[in-house]
Amino acid sequence: MNVLKGTKSHPTADWIYEQVRKEIPNISLGTVYRNLKLMKEEGGILNLEMGSLNRFDGNSQNHYHFMCEQCGRVFDIDEPIDAEIDERVAHKTSFLVRYHRLEFHGLCLDCQTNSVAKEV
Numbered sequence: 001m002n003v004l005k006g007t008k009s010h011p012t013a014d015w016i017y018e019q020v021r022k023e024i025p026n027i028s029l030g031t032v033y034r035n036l037k038l039m040k041e042e043g044g045i046l047n048l049e050m051g052s053l054n055r056f057d058g059n060s061q062n063h064y065h066f067m068c069e070q071c072g073r074v075f076d077i078d079e080p081i082d083a084e085i086d087e088r089v090a091h092k093t094s095f096l097v098r099y100h101r102l103e104f105h106g107l108c109l110d111c112q113t114n115s116v117a118k119e120v
């Protein structure tokens with residue numbers, strides 16, 4: 001949990017395992033997976049399925065993300081959740097909408113700079 005709260009990189013379970021191992025050298029990957037599952041069920045963390053990767057987020061409040069198509073990094077977007085979408089969809093479908101997730105895709109600042117540098 002501390003590892004997750006201390007990073008903004010939306011790490012995978014493998015990455016978390018590597019970090020935790022620095023503190024607890026004999027911990028197993030299975031234990032890390034079990035704890036992640038538990039924390040997710042308790043609502044302490046978010047589990048983001050992005051493409052083929054299963055990433056974890058220490059910020060359990062619903063928030064939007066930006067995913068860089070080049071370096072694969074995931075950024076938090078400081079943008080208020082648009083509750084109107086939930087209402088619109090609920091109205092249209094009569095479904096019970098609890099929340100929605102939104103993901104932006106494109107190039108992060110670093111990758112924009114790099115691609116410009118390459119073109120020159």
Ligand SMILES: [Zn+2]
Pocket residue numbers: 068069070071072073107108109110111112
């Ligand atoms: Zn990037």
Ligand SMILES: [Zn+2]
Pocket residue numbers: 010057059063064065075076
């Ligand atoms: Zn996030």
